[in-house]
Amino acid sequence: xxxxxxxxxxxxxxxxxxxxxxxxxxxxxxxxxxxxxxxxxxxxxxxxxxxxxxxxxxxxxxxxxxxxxxxxxxxxxxxxxxxxxxxxxxxxxxxxxxxxxxxxxxxxxxxxxxxxxxxxxxxxx
Amino acid sequence: xxxxxxxxxxxxxxxxxxxxxxxxxxxxxxxxxxxxxxxxxxxxxxxxxxxxxxxxxxxxxxxxxxxxxxxxxxxxxxxxxxxxxxxxxxxxxxxxxxxxxxxxxxxxxxxxxxxxxxxxxxxxx
Numbered sequence: 358x359x360x361x362x363x364x365x366x367x368x369x370x371x372x373x374x375x376x377x378x379x380x381x382x383x384x385x386x387x388x389x390x391x392x393x394x395x396x397x398x399x400x401x402x403x404x405x406x407x408x409x410x411x412x413x414x415x416x417x418x419x420x421x422x423x424x425x426x427x428x429x430x431x432x433x434x435x436x437x438x439x440x441x442x443x444x445x446x447x448x449x450x451x452x453x454x455x456x457x458x459x460x461x462x463x464x465x466x467x468x469x470x471x472x473x474x475x476x477x478x479x480x481x482x
Numbered sequence: 483x484x485x486x487x488x489x490x491x492x493x494x495x496x497x498x499x500x501x502x503x504x505x506x507x508x509x510x511x512x513x514x515x516x517x518x519x520x521x522x523x524x525x526x527x528x529x530x531x532x533x534x535x536x537x538x539x540x541x542x543x544x545x546x547x548x549x550x551x552x553x554x555x556x557x558x559x560x561x562x563x564x565x566x567x568x569x570x571x572x573x574x575x576x577x578x579x580x581x582x583x584x585x586x587x588x589x590x591x592x593x594x595x596x597x598x599x600x601x602x603x604x605x606x607x
Contacts, residue, residue, distance in 0.1 A: 396555035397556040398556025426579070431521070437562055454560035454562070472553050473554055
């Protein structure tokens with residue numbers, strides 16, 4: 358698979374894992390010394406253990422992620438996607454644009470998520 | 483205007499200027515020591531003079547840019563947009579995702595464009 362296809366495939370795997378996997382599964386998609394800044398401007402999580410802890414918020418959540426658009430250039434992907442989270446009484450939808458860089462094995466070396474609370478849509482059932 | 487609104491307003495000004503302005507007008511939206519990498523992985527243009535030269539390719543082109551989606555976090559914007567360029571016999575459409583950072587005056591301090599030739603659509607008239 359060429360490097361861009363490998364990156365595209367990793368992005369779709371990432372979104373599928375947000376929906377179906379746990380924080381440990383998501384962390385395996387990252388390189389050992391990767392960084393996560395979500396949203397941009399907040400604390401940067403460094404290393405796979407810190408990243409797994411960050412995604413721990415998703416464990417047990419009813420959550421799905423859907424790709425809206427994806428662009429790849431060099432070692433970098435940017436993608437617009439929708440995350441829908443259902444709690445007992447609410448449906449929360451956010452559509453960030455994430456920017457990721459990748460190493461030669463297409464492990465994620467950095468993730469920066471661009472969204473703000475204004476972009477959240479919350480529907481009470 | 484709050485910082486995020488200022489950034490949003492600068493992005494729409496940037497897209498309008500791609501359509502209606504020249505390379506000199508676009509360069510004034512950038513900070514003196516800004517960088518442009520378009521697409522990511524290609525040569526980085528450093529400083530306003532180099533940036534104006536880079537955008538020189540647009541001078542005299544029949545070109546319009548339309549915002550598809552925009553997200554802002556911290557000092558960073560990511561936006562998906564469509565650029566349509568009409569030549570004598572062709573219409574060329576590309577829909578990159580750009581990532582920009584901004585200083586306190588919302589001058590652009592860096593631009594990284596994520597797209598690849600696969601994303602170009604060329605229609606011959």
